[in-house]
Amino acid sequence: MIGDIDRLFDNLWFVVGEMPEDLNKKPDIANVLVYCAGDRLYLMDSGVGLQMRAGIERALQEAGTARSFTLLNSHAHADHICHNDLIHTVPAAEKHHYLAEPGLEMLDPCAYFGQLFHQMSEYYDPLTGYQAYRLKYRLAGLLRDTLALFVGQERAMTMLMPNVFKKFEPIHPSRETIQPYETLLKRELRVGNVTWSGWVLGDDAVWVLEERGHSPDEVLFYVPEHRLLHTADLTFELFPTWPDSNSQVTREALHKCLAMARAGQVQVLTDSHHHQVYRGQSDIVAFLDTLLSDHERFREVLAQVMDEQDGLTVGQVYARVRERDDPVVRKYLACEFPHTPPSLQAVIVASLLEMGYQARGPQRRKRFFRPGSDQGGWNVARKQIEAA
Ligand SMILES: [Fe+2]
Numbered sequence: 482m483i484g485d486i487d488r489l490f491d492n493l494w495f496v497v498g499e500m501p502e503d504l505n506k507k508p509d510i511a512n513v514l515v516y517c518a519g520d521r522l523y524l525m526d527s528g529v530g531l532q533m534r535a536g537i538e539r540a541l542q543e544a545g546t547a548r549s550f551t552l553l554n555s556h557a558h559a560d561h562i563c564h565n566d567l568i569h570t571v572p573a574a575e576k577h578h579y580l581a582e583p584g585l586e587m588l589d590p591c592a593y594f595g596q597l598f599h600q601m602s603e604y605y606d607p608l609t610g611y612q613a614y615r616l617k618y619r620l621a622g623l624l625r626d627t628l629a630l631f632v633g634q635e636r637a638m639t640m641l642m643p644n645v646f647k648k649f650e651p652i653h654p655s656r657e658t659i660q661p662y663e664t665l666l667k668r669e670l671r672v673g674n675v676t677w678s679g680w681v682l683g684d685d686a687v688w689v690l691e692e693r694g695h696s697p698d699e700v701l702f703y704v705p706e707h708r709l710l711h712t713a714d715l716t717f718e719l720f721p722t723w724p725d726s727n728s729q730v731t732r733e734a735l736h737k738c739l740a741m742a743r744a745g746q747v748q749v750l751t752d753s754h755h756h757q758v759y760r761g762q763s764d765i766v767a768f769l770d771t772l773l774s775d776h777e778r779f780r781e782v783l784a785q786v787m788d789e790q791d792g793l794t795v796g797q798v799y800a801r802v803r804e805r806d807d808p809v810v811r812k813y814l815a816c817e818f819p820h821t822p823p824s825l826q827a828v829i830v831a832s833l834l835e836m837g838y839q840a841r842g843p844q845r846r847k848r849f850f851r852p853g854s855d856q857g858g859w860n861v862a863r864k865q866i867e868a869a
């Protein structure tokens with residue numbers, strides 16, 4: 482249940498968030514960790530909603546007062562930052578708050594996601610890409626197009642966003658207390674035979690590992706004392722999740738986590754949206770392995786669909802993917818909105834672009850072509866030259 486506390490160690494608490502069945506009605510809420518190392522207290526992410534806030538406050542109370550309090554944000558997505566203002570209420574002589582630099586531009590969820598949806602609109606209509614609440618999203622599309630006549634398309638998309646983020650309120654990112662991790666001395670951090678770049682906080686209490694695959698600002702947390710790795714949204718099934726995600730970087734980071742786990746350096750794994758704790762080498766390795774192999778399989782399916790017919794729109798690719806009798810396709814379909822935030826079509830667009838397919842055609846109705854296909858680009862240019 483939201484806000485429940487699982488005391489994983491004497492000095493470390495896991496506060497449970499939620500990925501609700503229906504995201505149209507409720508927000509997703511990232512899990513949170515509270516960790517007490519000597520006279521230093523750490524809060525990793527701050528979740529969403531009053532139930533979650535109460536859970537975090539209980540965990541902080543159990544942890545007791547400390548000389549220093551540090552709030553660490555894994556990244557700036559709204560489901561992780563709504564109660565950052567807790568930093569003002571925790572009694573501590575010294576307070577710190579960190580977020581990676583690119584996150585500073587992402588703290589206003591309406592402006593940030595308005596921009597992401599506008600980017601997606603280059604290729605397809607992200608509102609008709611939703612398979613749930615189709616009527617609602619088509620009406621929202623009409624409203625957007627009407628507004629766009631007066632304020633332009635990006636602004637119109639942004640104007641719809643308060644409707645989406647109303648359910649996250651109150652949103653208190655505590656912008657004024659944030660210091661970018663990048664202002665600290667960056668170090669090479671070795672865990673077993675894996676090397677990360679990142680920052681060490683306290684007396685070796687928390688290692689902040691640069692990941693930047695799920696979003697340009699995402700970091701992971703490693704607590705050496707307990708060999709606990711918190712992978713935030715890196716281990717979210719559907720990736721690349723947003724236009725600013727990078728699946729190559731995500732895969733590399735997942736492989737590093739896997740190598741750490743295989744080397745026995747991860748005893749406990751938590752993340753933001755699996756509301757459970759993974760313990761022991763075999764469970765952790767299996768969890769990470771499955772994420773990677775499912776992702777590879779989904780890319781194979783996309784490549785097969787594109788091999789069968791070039792020049793498909795995103796909606797057509799999606800329809801053909803759906804027809805596949807494949808366990809990973811079934812799993813991904815069961816994950817898409819409203820069960821998690823992205824539509825599978827958003828993931829398909831980002832994947833095809835990363836896989837090198839070329840998008841051509843009018844805005845929102847682009848078709849995807851194999852690199853070097855006859856439908857345009859270099860081959861057409863060459864034929865034109867030959868004809869001349
Ligand atoms: Fe996220």
Ligand SMILES: [Fe+2]
Pocket residue numbers: 511558560561714753754
């Ligand atoms: Fe998240």
